[in-house]
Structure formats: C-alpha cells, structure tokens
Amino acid sequence: MTDAKPSLSDRLEPARKALVVVARFVAHWLMVAARKTWVVLTRLPIAVYSFVRALADADYAHRLTQLYIDRHSSLPSAPAPAPAPLAPPPPAHSEPAAVLESAGPDSALVLLSLLQKEGRFVDFLQEEVSGYSDQEVGAAARVVHEGCQRVLRQHLSIEPVRQEAEGASVTLAKGFDPASVRPTGNVVGDPPFTGALVHRGWRAVDVRLPKVASSRDVRILAAAEVEL
C-alpha cells in the first residue's frame, strides 16, 4: 500500500528539494546582497561626513568642487576625506602603474623668487664661497637665514612627521606609510618594526603661495635694478 501510494512526505519530497534549492539560492543572493550592502554601508560614515561638512564648510565644498568639476589631481592641503573618485578602480590583479607627473615649474619659481626677495637665497647659492672666511659666510648666512625663515613661516606650515624626540624608540605598526616614515638599516622580517628615531621628518601641512598674475614672467627670479 505504502509502495503503491507514496506517503505524504514522499510526495512532498520533490517540492522540499525544490524549496531547499530555492532557499539556498535565495540565501546565496541574500548573502551577496548583504555583503554588497555592507560594502556600501561601510562608506556611509564618510558619505554623511562629506555631505555634512560640505554644507557646513565653504572651503571644503570649494575643494570638493575643484576635485569633481575642475578635475584637480588631489585635494589641496587636506588629508583626503572625500569619497572615492568617480573613475573605475583599476583591476585588482595588476599593480597600478605609477603615474609620473612633472611638477609645474611655476610654483617652484614663485617660491624661489620669494626666497631671493626676502632672503637673497639665489645670490647666496650662486656665489663661490671657498674664497671667503667663515666669518664672512656666516654674516651673509644671517641674512639668508632670517629672510628665508620668514618666507617659510609666511607661506608654509611645516611640522615634524613624528612628534617624539630624536633618539627615542619608536614602533612602526603593520601597514605604516613608507612615504612618511622610512625604515633603514636592518630591515628584515615583518612589521611591527622597532627602532630609534634618527630624524623627525618634516611635513608641509599647508602651502599658501601668493596668487600670481598671468602677465607675470615667473622665470624672472629677481629683476635687474638700474638706479637712475
């Protein structure tokens, strides 16, 4: 009887199997969706942060505008808290090729002319020092030091990369930024590395170069002077 007439459970077996398949399928996609959602959700704080800060902070909004609309290559003078750029990310398997950009000469020339104007920097470097006594070089160095220091203070905000005193023991955690901290000497094994701080490093936090009129020839570092 039982053979001729399959039990209820047997009759439901295909449906159950189908259900399991469907459930697995659904679960799989739910997992995928959840993972995708999570990936998106991890970006939520930064999205909200950017949104709020752009509303509150005019400078920030201006920087974002520069980033999106003027396509500036980086956010000037700010650690990039912005969402990822719109461009598709490079394929994960290949290392991104380093983009070598030559810095425009203009701002370098502007800074150099400032150093010359305030601290006679170019005059100092262009002069042959070997024929002079230390006293004479030292006297000139005071002019250069005083003037160039003023330029640095006025146009750049410079702070040490590491706040510890030189000679102090520091530990580099895994994933440290090799651009800002460079381990030297016995570099073997895996981070964390521990060693002595030899140089604190310098970081330009802010650059405030003057605005330059388009008509100005920045290649003139110092104009020749003719007294009439």
Next chain:
Amino acid sequence: MSESRFAVGIDLGTTHCALAYVESAKCEGEEVEQRMMPIPQLTAPGTVEERQLLPSFLYLPHPDEFKAGDLSLPWGGDPARVSGELARRQGTNTPIRLISSAKSWLCHPDVDRKAPILPPEVPDDVPQLSPFDASIHYLTHLREAWNGLHPFDPLDRQEVTVTVPASFDPAARELTAEAARAVGLENLVLLEEPQAALYSWVNDSVGRWRHDVKVGDIILVVDVGGGTSDFSLIAVTEQEGALELTRVAVGEHILLGGDNMDLTLAHVVKQKLKKNGVELDRWQLQALTHGCRIAKEALLADAEREAYPVVVPSRGAKLIGGSIRTELTRDEVAMTLIEGFFPEVKSSDRPIERSRGALTKVGLPFAQDPAVTRHLAAFLGKQAGATEDLEGFVEHAHWASFLHPTAVLFNGGVFNAGVLRDRVLHVINQWLNAEDAPPARLLEAHDLDTAVARGAAFYAHVRKHGGVRIRGGTSHSYYVGVERSMPAIPGMEPELHALCLVPFGLEEGSEPVMAPQEFGLVVGEPVRFRFFGSSVRREDQVGDLFEEWNEDEMEELEEIQTQLTSERHKKGEVVPVHLRAAVSEIGTLELTAMPIGREDAGSAWQVSFNTRGKSAED
C-alpha cells in the same frame, strides 16, 4: 533697509590699515567673536598675497615702470596707484613716488588737504594726490577686499566704524567722514583710537573687566603707533548701579611713533660704522633700519642677550663679499630707545620746544622732543582738573600737580616690547609716589597691532545690539572769535573776544545748541570766522563771551566759513543769524547759520571748516 549682517571696524592708521568684523548673529551677550579680514595686496609685481595689515603707503608708478597687468588686483584696481606692501617696498628705492603718512597730512593746518600736494616737493612729471584722495584710496582698497570676500554683503550695507586719533580736530574728522562717504559708506560712525583700544580690552575680557576696574578709577590709555602718539583719560563712573566709562580728556596730536625709534637706532649704528670708515647709502640705511628693528625686538624680548648681529646685505648680487656686518648692543638700545624716547623725567617736566629755523618748505609738524614720557607729563599736568565735575569722584587733592591715573592701558606696536610697557608704568608710578598716591595698575591687552580695528568692530556691534559704551562727547569746547567794534587804532589789532559755541562733552546725536548772540552775515560773500578749541575749559557754557584767556588753554584751529546764497535775500543784504552747533550721529561737528525769525531747517546755511590751509588765503 534690512538689518546689516556684519559690524565692521576699520583702523585707518598712519602706517597700517586693518579691518576687523563681527558677525552680529553669531554673538551672544558679551561673547563677541571678532575676525580680522585678510587684505589681498600686491607684494611684488604680479603677485597678490593676503595680509592682516595693509601698509598705508601709496606708490604712483611711472607708466613704464611695471608691465601692464602686473599691478592688477583681484578686483582690477587702478594700475596708476599701488598701495600696500609693494608700495612700501618700491618706495624705499624710489621715494619721490611714494606717499606716506597721508593721515598726518590730513590734520595739517597749513596746507590745503584737498589739493594734490603729496608726495611733497617732487619733479613736475611725478603725479601728486591730495591727503584726502589718499585716504579715499585706502578705504577703496579695503572696500573692494571686503566685497570680494562677502559678495552678498557689500561693505556699504554694513555697520561701519572708522577710527580717528583722539587728537584729530573737527576739520580732520569731517574730512575722514567725507572720505568714507566718498567710497559709499553711509552707515558710518567715527571712533577715537584710544577708545577703540579700550573697547578691545573690554571685549577680550568677556565681562571680567567689571572686576578689574571699580568706580573712581581713571584709566590712562597710552597709544604709541607707527607714526603718532595719542593719550586719553577714561574715568570709570556709575550709572544706576552699572559701571560706565566716560572719556574725560584727550591729548594733543603728537607726530612721534615707532618708526622714529627704528630710524634712530639705525642712525646710531650708521655712526658706529662711519667711525670704521664704512659709508652707507640710502638703500643700505633702509636695510639697516630693518635689521635694527629685528635686533631691537630680540634684545627687548630677551634680557640675557648682550648684543644682536645686524647685517646690511650688499645691494648687488655679491652677498657674501659685499655685506656689512655689525651688531646692536643692549647698551645702545637702552641708551637711545629707553633713555631717548622714554626717559625718567619728573612730572613737572615739559617737552622741549626748540624755535624752528626758517622753514623753506612745508613739512609735517613732527614732535621736536622725542621723549614720550615728557609729552605724557605735559598731558597729565594740563588735565589735572579733568575729573572735578565728575559725579562720584573723590575731590582731587589740591596739592596734586597732575591728574593721578589709577590704571594704564597700552596700545600700539611699540608696546609689544614688555620692557617699554614696564618703563612707562615705572615712570608714572614714580610721579604718583612723589605725591603719595597709590601706584597705577597695568591693564593687560592682547595683540596691540590689531586692537584698534577689533575694538572698532566691537563698538559697531554694541551700538546696534547694546553693551557697554564709552561716553564722552566732544573732547574740546569750541569758540568763535568775535572782533569788538572800536575805532581803528593804527598798529593795533582789534581786540578779539571768544564766544563759546560748543560746550565740552556735547554728545553725538544730542539736541543742537545755539548761542543767543546775533551775527550779521552778508549775503553772497564768503564769511570767515576765527575758530578756537580748548581741551581744558570744561565749565564754559554756550553763549559765554570771554575777553581774555590763557594762551595754553585755547588753541586756534582752522577757520570756519560760510557763504550765504538765497533766493529770498538780495546780494549784499545783511542777514542776522544765530550760530547753531550739533554733533552728528557720525561723530562730526556740524555748524549751521540759522536766519533769525525763520528757524526752519530749509533756510539754514551750512558753516564748514576751512580745510584749505592758511596759505590758500593769501
């Protein structure tokens, strides 16, 4: 008109201008947050930078001197007039094209202040401007900088306070107000600089000032800026249980400031170099002055240091071989600066006045005695009775030979050096000690370079939104000279009487006052009156007539003049008038001639200050 969003304070200084502002909506009670506006200015040809201060220098370049476009500012600007850092720098090499200290010329009584006279004494093809136009130019620069920063809140729609020296006479105040109106500033008030410094101190204390001073205190404000020294006395009084500040006296206009001090040091070092056979040219002296300023600051800040090196760089490219090295020693700074400008003097000492040699050209009336402390002694001595009429003040001791201040507030870049603050306070306390008075306290101020602008912004804010105010009104009483009618005696000047037109302390916006005496004015002809001011005659009332007075008490100011033109009167007719005086809301003195019998506003004639100088009349 809608409520203005910002309260703005403009410090129109002799050597620097600054602008501070307060966003009124963000202020709560005594928490007033001020900000300094960064002022874009040319710092080199084709280079625009933002600085907190705008050097009050105006350079009039030669048409071929700079490339077209190298002198443009973010708002365009006038390439024929450069102001700010580049002007100052360029002017050291080409002084014949530089206008400096325009503000001091603005209150020079002997020149026509609306005539192009600056830079003085230049070759014919160098353009000239009037002191008045130069002031307009600085204000325009500040206005454009503001409008660039706040395009939706232009400066002419904000509440603006412009500061003037306390010692400015009514004509110079009127010229300043006129310059501000010329750049479109209508919601304008004038404020005296020492008062602005005190407002800044009040604001920085966020309400704590009420614990630092008490009723009966007399605050002496000593303001030594780049080009001028300005003194004021402000008394702390009580009104309905609340502390109030009343300005009781202001000093005379003294052209003596920090720039004189740096220049003096440079000359000391120059003489020292000359002994060693080193001669300096003008450019090198400028560099030396700069080096001395840095050395001075270092030596004044660090009591341990005995000397500071000063290097005069060579002008040519050979920096190492051609530079001159010397040093400034502690003794030199102490001798020239402290003993020269802030000597220990007695309270009875007065500034030394040399009789001037015949001046061949018109120049600024610089102070002849460099001793700030002697000028201060003269001011306090002259104002010995300044608090006599003030309610709640202890009767001034009759043996006191000068007014005894109980607190001192310093202002101006010179007093960034603590040594100099201590010195002045020490000298004042010696005077007080000699008369058995308690020593004066020091009121701690911050950021002396920008205090005036910040105080002015604070004042612009509290005028609208309430808060502590310094009362005072006019700092002088004013008189018109009346000739007594008498038969002409050859060789004798007709006797001159002084009729009081404006009493001391007439407050801005109060009811106009009118002397009962009648004057007969001739229609169609310009009429001039001699005009006098006194900073000490506090009791004189409107209409009082004086036959004689003490020379020191009254000083003659610019003449006042009026011209009667009327359709109702025939030319040559003599119209009897009353002279009426009022202090406008702006803070300027307004004199009007009211025809007797028809005293409505429509028929009044404006009486104006003759700012054209004495030379223009001959």
